[in-house]
Amino acid sequence: MNVLAHFQQTILEMxxxxxxxxxxxxxxxxxxECAAEGVMCSLILVDRSGRLHPLAGPSLPAHYSAAIDGMAAGPAAGSCGTAAFLRKPIAVTDISTDPRWVDFRALAEPLGIRACWSSPILHSDGRVLGTFAFYYSESRGPSEQEERLVAACVDLCSILLERDEVRAENHKLAYFDVLTKLGNRANFNRTxxxxCGAGSGAIGLLFVDVDRLKRVNDTFGHGAGDDMIREVGRRIARSAWPGKAFRVGGDEFAVLIVGESADAEAPLAAERIxxxxxxxxxxxAHVLEPGVTCGGATSKAANACDTxxxxxxxxxxxxxxxxxxxGGFVLHGDELASTIAKRFRALQTVTSALAEDRMEAHYQPVVRLDTQEIIGLEALCRIRTRDGEILAAGSFAEAMLDLSIGSLVTDRMLSQVARDVRHWLDQGIALQHVGVNVSMADFQRGDLRERISAAFARHQAPLKHVILEVTESVYMEGSDRKVVRTIEELRAEGLLVALDDFGTGYASLTHLLTFPVDIIKIDKSFVDRMxxxxxxxxxxKALLDMAKGLRIRIVAEGVESDEQSAQLQRLGCSLAQGYLFGRAADRDATTEALLHFGQKPAAPLGGATGSFAA
Structure with a gap:
């Protein structure tokens, strides 16, 4: 095997x-350099913007390579820059007189360089990947032997640089998000x-969630959603340390903060974001306001970091x-840990109550203020402890934030309400409606209509006796029309819909024009300030007047005194509920109340003051 072939084999094996x-x-x-005596050699990369970056030049001093790093290829950019620009070999036999070396002569001559021959390295698709150059200490061009040697070297360089480009692209695909160009989840995990393994001091970690991205996608299209993600990613990257921002999910980003100041820096980084x-x-084509929510945690020392x-x-x-x-920021700490522990205990309470059939529906009456007759009920979830104590919903409210638990509780309540409605109808009680509270979790499952219908069908209870009670927050979260569509379907089957706790959230009166509502329940906070x-x-008074014009019923919640009852009547409110008329009670106690104080069948159920029907 000749020397050139052996050389080629060695490089290909590498x-x-x-x-x-x-x-x-x-x-x-x-x-x-060994094969061509008296020459110095260089291999220079050319990036996609046409700038030069020295990769190898073992006999050239570091300051020479540094001087040409980042230089743009062009028709007068020395031998290498010109070869890259023209995509053909350039042999300059006398640097001292060649105009292409005017700007670089002072760099080359002190090194004894008198001539330079550079050949472009081309990709198989024709792009210029780099240049391979010989530098001579005398004014001359290449010999035939050098031409054969350089041809082989250029071929090897082309193979090397194409392989490296593929490796870089694969690395980018493996460790970087295509949409935002930030590190991806694998990159985040590795970083x-x-x-943690480097022992570089404290570590802070922020998770950043894009608010309501699904709504943007559904309303304006996925192109707009992608633009939103890209812009959020850019802003997070500008607010974070270089290389420490990552896209770790569809709408979730992560930011790492490393160093002794991570404890103090984490909240500041969240504020900047x-x-x-x-x-x-x-x-x-839309101008939108991006919104994000941040959560963070810190580890005091990286060498003791539990990732x-x-x-x-x-x-x-x-x-x-x-x-x-x-839209805000929460940092994990002792207080949050206490809250989480409280939620865990609430989850245990609810799951055990569901498993042991200790969850009950209790009912609070809704009355006509003029006659004090019960015209409806609100079903409230209660848990009976193993000791017989009754727990109100407030004691396990944290558990209801869990979507799966919330849906299970709703199913249990629907079943019990349907059973009790059938019981009252069988006794000849002229029951109008029972309000059942539903949450966003119930709408997100997408099968609320089927679940309600199935529960009432099992007990042969008509759906017309159901009022769905939905809070303002559910309406706000459901502006992607999933909530609206579901409610419209249920109303078509005879159900009424009540907007519960009106005035405690962020709903505006304009929502009453877009969301189907039959009843507004004024929150206790307004009644208390009356x-x-x-x-x-x-x-x-304004709500009552507005509701009358919109043919929407008003129920005042939290009425606790005769004075409040009388004042509501003077203002024109006809329906109310609260401790003044009765606390929530189990089915047996509620049955007694309905028998004694329920609206009699002879009463006009469609009357202006005695019914939920508008």
């Missing part, structure tokens, strides 16, 4: 074994593990933030 581009390029240059979202963004615990704490903080301060002439009385 490439096949996965040696780095720097190592292989250095070997090519050193072999070429977090490396930071939230502040960066205040400017509107162009998403497709699983750090992730879990940051995730819990994000989950908590989305529930209590959407002293004559103050704002509470004015608001209640």
């Amino acid at each position: 490439i096949a074994r996965g040696r780095s581009a720097e190592e292989v390029a250095d070997s090519i240059c050193r072999h070429a 977090l593990d490396a930071a 939230l502040a960066s979202m205040r400017e509107p963004a162009l998403c497709g 699983a615990k750090l992730r879990r704490n940051a995730d819990l903080a994000l989950y908590h933030a989305k529930e209590i301060t959407r 002293a004559a002439g103050n704002a509470g009385e004015v608001i209640v």
